[in-house]
Amino acid sequence: MPSSPVPAQVLVVDDEPDLRTLYELTLLREGYRVDAAGSLAEAWAQLESKKFDAVITDMRLPDGQGLELLHRMLARQRTERCIVMTAYGSAENAVEALKAGAFDYLTKPVDLKQFRTVVASAIQETGGTGARPRTAPGIAKQPLTAAADRPPNSQLALERLVGNSPSMRDVKERIAKVARSMAPVLVRGESGTGKELVARAVHACSHRSEGPFVAVNCSAIPESLLEAEFFGAKKGSYTGAAADREGYFQAARGGTLFLDEIGDLPLAMQSKLLRAIQERSVRALGSTQEDIVDVRIVSATHRDLAADVHAGLFRQDLYYRLNVIEILVPPLRERREDLPELCQALLTRIAQESGMPTPVLSQAICTQLIGHPLTGNVRELENLLHRAVALYDGEELQVDFAPTQLPVREADSSSPAPSSLPLTSASAPLALPDDLQAFLDQQEREILVRALHESGFNRTAAAQRLGLSLRQIRYRIARLAIAAPGDEANGDAA
Numbered sequence: 001m002p003s004s005p006v007p008a009q010v011l012v013v014d015d016e017p018d019l020r021t022l023y024e025l026t027l028l029r030e031g032y033r034v035d036a037a038g039s040l041a042e043a044w045a046q047l048e049s050k051k052f053d054a055v056i057t058d059m060r061l062p063d064g065q066g067l068e069l070l071h072r073m074l075a076r077q078r079t080e081r082c083i084v085m086t087a088y089g090s091a092e093n094a095v096e097a098l099k100a101g102a103f104d105y106l107t108k109p110v111d112l113k114q115f116r117t118v119v120a121s122a123i124q125e126t127g128g129t130g131a132r133p134r135t136a137p138g139i140a141k142q143p144l145t146a147a148a149d150r151p152p153n154s155q156l157a158l159e160r161l162v163g164n165s166p167s168m169r170d171v172k173e174r175i176a177k178v179a180r181s182m183a184p185v186l187v188r189g190e191s192g193t194g195k196e197l198v199a200r201a202v203h204a205c206s207h208r209s210e211g212p213f214v215a216v217n218c219s220a221i222p223e224s225l226l227e228a229e230f231f232g233a234k235k236g237s238y239t240g241a242a243a244d245r246e247g248y249f250q251a252a253r254g255g256t257l258f259l260d261e262i263g264d265l266p267l268a269m270q271s272k273l274l275r276a277i278q279e280r281s282v283r284a285l286g287s288t289q290e291d292i293v294d295v296r297i298v299s300a301t302h303r304d305l306a307a308d309v310h311a312g313l314f315r316q317d318l319y320y321r322l323n324v325i326e327i328l329v330p331p332l333r334e335r336r337e338d339l340p341e342l343c344q345a346l347l348t349r350i351a352q353e354s355g356m357p358t359p360v361l362s363q364a365i366c367t368q369l370i371g372h373p374l375t376g377n378v379r380e381l382e383n384l385l386h387r388a389v390a391l392y393d394g395e396e397l398q399v400d401f402a403p404t405q406l407p408v409r410e411a412d413s414s415s416p417a418p419s420s421l422p423l424t425s426a427s428a429p430l431a432l433p434d435d436l437q438a439f440l441d442q443q444e445r446e447i448l449v450r451a452l453h454e455s456g457f458n459r460t461a462a463a464q465r466l467g468l469s470l471r472q473i474r475y476r477i478a479r480l481a482i483a484a485p486g487d488e489a490n491g492d493a494a
Contacts, residue, residue: 008123009050012036013043013057013069014085023056026112027119040064044072047080054103054122056083059093067100074101081122081181085110094278098324104182107278114280117294121182124207154179157204160197162345163338167330171198178325179205184277186262186322187300189329191467192379195300196260198329202298203256211255216248219264219469220460226269228285231276237286249282252295262322263303263314264469274318297322332377336370339381343369346382347397350389359389359397372401445480448473452482 010027014020015038027034035052037043040063047055055073057066070082081103086093094105103122106115158172178185179202187195196215203213221229228238232247248257265273276282277297281290299322308314332339343361351358374380388399433439447466455461463473476482 007031007033008053009033009035010119010123011043011046011052011055011080013038013040013055013061013066015039015058015060015062022112023110023115026115030116030120032119032123038062040066040069043069047073047078052080054083054119055080056085056106056119059084059086059097067097070097070100070102083118083122092320095320095324098181098183102181102183111280111292114292114294117292118182121207121294153209154201154205157197157201161194161201162342163335164341165330165335165338167335168338171327171329172201174325174327175201176205178202178327180207182296183324184297184299184322185325185327186305187298187327187329188305189300189302190331190377191302192377193329193331194378195302195329196258198327199256199258199260199298199300202327203258203296206256206296208255208296212252213256213258214248214252215258215260217260219261219471223266223269223471226265227272230269230273231282232284232287232291234284234286237284241286244284247282247284249276249293249295250284250291252293254294255296257295257297259297259299261301261469262299263301263305263308264471267313267315270315270318274315274321277318277321332374332381339370340366342378342381343385346385347389350382350386354389356389356392359392361397365397365399368399368401441480444476445482448476448480448482452477 010032012020012023012027012034013036014023017038020036020038024034024036035046035050037046038061040061043055043057046052055069057069059066066084070084073080073082082101083104083106084094084097084102085106085108086097087108094107097105104118106118158175161168161172161175175198185199185202187198189195189198199215200213203209216229228241228245228247230247230249232250233241233245235241235243276293279290280294281292283290305314305319305323309316309319340361343366347361348358369381369384376383384399384401388397391398391400448462451462451465452459455465459473459477460470463470466473468476
């Protein structure tokens with residue numbers, strides 16, 4: 001007969017007897033074995049006498065701070081995952097605990113449903129198994145298995161981050177470390193560096209890899225729909241809401257919510273997002289009840305959020321909540337030694353998608369690529385190789401660099417002359433305008449009209465071309481009264 005599973009062992013540390021008893025009873029009902037302590041000294045004595053699967057500690061104890069216990073456990077390389085409980089509104093304490101290596105935090109008064117979910121998540125991470133052969137709500141959708149038996153999702157995700165330069169090795173090592181906790185991660189890097197690949201690798205390397213990965217482009221959602229998209233909406237809550245719908249938070253339950261271009265969120269939405277992250281609950285539009293949501297937040301931006309905080313464009317409290325752990329993705333120009341391997345990986349994938357053999361990239365072309373600015377990073381490199389494969393005739397692969405430069409067209413009746421775009425001229429000094437704002441508006445209008453013409457009045461493509469978000473280009477188009485030819489709705493095509 002197979003042996004029955006061994007219940008996971010949990011240590012609860014709290015100096016309030018009533019709360020300690022409540023936590024013990026809750027965990028015992030879940031099938032765990034529970035020990036308790038009322039001080040740091042008692043807790044450490046318990047830890048020295050046996051091994052646990054998880055430790056839950058209050059932040060304030062009679063003889064010190066719960067962080068002291070966490071620091072001592074890390075110094076001794078203990079394998080237990082530590083969950084820290086903080087007083088309501090103590091955001092700084094929660095962030096400090098996560099930065100110190102805590103698996104997760106809970107805010108008092110503790111919601112018992114959330115309490116059970118977080119504990120189950122921590123125990124799953126350590127490999128412990130509860131006495132009951134079932135999964136925790138919203139955590140794992142499949143029975144727990146040994147690490148060796150799990151599909152190699154994490155390895156595959158890390159392999160997609162091609163390159164063995166020192167900077168890329170640092171990125172991969174950091175991913176492996178941060179994936180083990182619930183701490184929010186901020187991925188920073190220039191456009192086209194592969195920030196979403198990093199976020200997917202964090203998810204794949206975590207205990208949440210069996211859960212959903214929901215990616216959200218914050219800059220692509222109309223401001224009026226942000227709340228409904230993030231938190232969901234009830235039928236009839238707004239015009240067009242014909243049925244109940246889930247938001248991104250609900251869709252990502254038990255998994256990871258990736259917020260791309262987080263810096264483009266308006267301030268009003270930043271405030272609502274902060275509350276959802278802190279309280280671990282959301283309220284759908286038109287609902288009177290809040291839903292507990294168990295998600296891990298990974299965000300990304302190409303902006304300098306610290307500068308945006310100083311400029312009043314981004315909330316400081318949200319910045320510190322999101323930036324518990326930072327992963328900086330290096331630009332391609334800082335890891336050119338990765339280019340040969342990266343080109344080969346991209347060519348292989350492009351050729352497979354095209355149903356053709358993988359072309360060989362000559363050393364001469366590879367040298368040219370290494371010398372090319374590649375200001376668009378991996379995205380620009382992929383674009384160059386896509387074009388090269390499309391034009392491949394079976395001979396030596398050729399890469400055409402010219403189209404990556406901004407095209408200069410002859411003046412015609414459909415687009416402004418390029419000579420009207422620069423603000424200075426090499427042949428003659430620019431005359432001072434009588435109305436500076438009107439002059440700048442005209443220059444901006446001509447640039448926008450040209451970008452829109454060249455993209456077929458596709459606002460999304462034009463915005464990407466000019467380094468703007470969709471919301472920013474829409475604002476400028478409206479302010480400058482730029483109309484698309486024919487039906488104006490055509491400009492919204494993605």
